Amino acid sequence: MKRAKKATWLTLIAAMALMTACNSNQATNNTNAAGANNANASTEQTDSAETYEIVFGFPVLGNVPADLAAVEAEISKITKEKINATVKFAAIPIGQWAQQSNLMLTGGEKLDIMLTDFSAYSGMVARKQLLALDDLIEQQGQGIKTALGDKLEAARIDGKIYATPVNQLPLGGSAIYMRKDILDQSGIDASTIKTTDDLDNLFKTVHEKNPDLAVIAPTPTGTMPMTSLVQGLANIDTLTDSLGVLDLSTDSTKVVNLYETQAYVDALKKLRTWYEAGYVPKDAVNTKVNNTDLMKSGKAFSLYDSDGPNKEKTSSASVGMEMVRVSMQQPLVRTQDVLGLDWAIPANNSDNPEKAMEFLNLTYTDADIVNLINFGIEGKHYTKKSDNVIARVANSGYELHQSFMFGDVALTYLEEGQDESTRDAAAFEAISVDSPALGFTANLDAVKTELAAVKNVTAQYVAALETGSVDPDKILPQFNEKLKAAGIDKIIAEKQKQLDAWLAANKK
Structure with a gap:
């Protein structure tokens, strides 16, 4: 595995965050109609013994691999046997991801599982775009619970879990x-x-x-x-x-x-x-x-x-x-840090959330599926050097370098030159400190107007200040003045109210 650096991970998150600003009103308006249609379809599919096709959506950092269909077919051989389902990737170039995934959500297009991230998560929950997963996890997602443990609680908003975090390596x-x-x-x-x-x-x-x-x-x-x-x-x-x-x-x-x-x-x-x-x-x-x-x-x-x-x-x-x-x-x-990248089931786009959860569970438990997604087909796209070490085949038709993105990352193969010690979670946990707010996620829908205005201001100032490109003695006061005019104090007050309630509820 060619592990992406955190900078690359954050680049992905920055691009995905655009989704929170795209057509939120349209998303809300379409929720009820699309939800009613898909609720009926869900019941029909759940009761059917026919093989279900799962649409699995995520952004691609480079070019969409030419051999995507061949990898889908290999994954589907496994899922057909294990959960009576096949898998189709909705793999979208990162530059088009925000627009295309939003069109899928608002248009009611079939999408069973999709990638989101911590910056978009609470907004999507507020817009009722994501399905509450608690019952599904209990019934079809026990492997997710085992893999994530307490990390799963970080995804809880207003008492419910709407996404499962990628189980990242220690960072x-x-x-x-x-x-x-x-x-x-x-x-x-x-x-x-x-x-x-x-x-x-x-x-x-x-x-x-x-x-x-x-x-x-x-x-x-x-x-x-x-x-x-x-x-x-x-x-x-x-x-x-x-x-x-x-x-x-x-x-x-x-x-x-x-x-x-x-x-x-x-x-x-x-x-x-x-x-x-x-x-x-x-x-x-x-x-x-x-x-x-x-x-x-x-x-x-x-x-x-x-x-x-x-x-x-x-x-x-x-x-x-x-x-x-x-x-x-x-x-x-x-x-x-726990949420980072997350997998969710859209509330109005999956015809069979139960099957979607069964497949999502496999990405946290089945190494064969995880490594097919990450590296493709053995002998065609990579060769084994040992049980857990591989070498990619150059120009193989499947170059997907984003193994930080899927399910339980610990299931992924190492690539030649990588060291197993980089996965030593115990060494990392020994020096890390938990924030007292770990697990808290604010729902800022009540201040969404101020949030948009403040983000416009930060976009104008932060990059220049945080590269040393401008004099902070002169520019920082201007920045803070504009933040206050845009409503940052109202955002802070809303966060404080919700944090106080969360701390009290969690006895912290």
């Missing part, structure tokens, strides 16, 4: 990954780097010796921010969207404006010093190039990414050179 916190050859050239021992401030001297030395090299490789807007390198922000639970956060450096559960916290101010000032010193590329705010690609081209010294057990080995394999990892932010497990 969290943040780290800086540096080219070992250039680090050795600097003469600085990585073990001496303990804080964000310790990076200053390292960056200065590297820049002086390699003036044409980007000291820090940025990521495209909407992905993992450069503020991930700043330890002062490690105690912030963004409550899924950063529009009203918890500062866990105190014992308070007061929801505050992230952009007014001292930790955020200090982080921006640090990034600004790096930008002015030439460590950050001048076009960082507009970059479309992933940081791993910049590293591969030999044009950067370091990149930032999620932390994880022995993850420098994954990073080294990804960029094609030896990398050294230094942890920066301690892993804080928040609702969005």
Whole structure:
């Protein structure tokens, strides 16, 4: 498995988040009519002994594989025997996913299972686009319960579960990954780097010796921010969207404006010093190039990414050179870290939710199905090197590099060059901390007008501020003034009300 970096994962989420803004009124208006039609169809299909075709929808990061139908056929051989169903992929290029999936939902087109994410989840529940899964999980999804354990509770909104999180491999916190050859050239021992401030001297030395090299490789807007390198922000639970956060450096559960916290101010000032010193590329705010690609081209010294057990080995394999990892932010497990990517059954688009759940359950329990989805057909699209290690066949017709997306990721094969130790969940859990709001998801439908206005403001300011491209002393006050005018205080008050109720109900 060629594990996607968290930056890639967040790129996917940023693109998928567009769904929450698309035709929400149309979605609501179509709910009742489509629901009535599909309710009758569901009863008919449930009572029928005929083989049911499951439509399984998800975005594709690259080109839709040419051999998709052949893989569907192989999966269907298994599902026909196990659950009397066949499987058809609704695999849609990521650039078209938001529009096409929304058209399927609002138009009542058949769609039995679909991918969503933490940023879209609560909005889709508020618009009644997703089916409550509690009874289905109890009856057809016991394997999901076993795989996810307590993580499943993070998907609960107003007492019900509407999606099942992908069971991700251990990821969290943040780290800086540096080219070992250039680090050795600097003469600085990585073990001496303990804080964000310790990076200053390292960056200065590297820049002086390699003036044409980007000291820090940025990521495209909407992905993992450069503020991930700043330890002062490690105690912030963004409550899924950063529009009203918890500062866990105190014992308070007061929801505050992230952009007014001292930790955020200090982080921006640090990034600004790096930008002015030439460590950050001048076009960082507009970059479309992933940081791993910049590293591969030999044009950067370091990149930032999620932390994880022995993850420098994954990073080294990804960029094609030896990398050294230094942890920066301690892993804080928040609702969005558990939810991340999720699988749901549309409320008005599945003719047989029971069959849909049976197949979804298989993606958390059946390694053959998971690996067919991820890698295709053995002998045609990949070859086995050992029981759990494979090598892809070049230009095979099935190049789907998104095994972070499906069911229980622990069931996926390793690819050549990957290390089993990167899956050591125990090592990760030993250093991670749970947020007191883990499992809380706000329903912001009551402030949807303010939410849209505030998101327009953040789109104008955040990228420039969080790459150091503008002076925070001048721009941050303007940003906060516009946020208040757009209604961020009303969003924060709504979050606070719901969080207080959730904490009381959960006795936290």
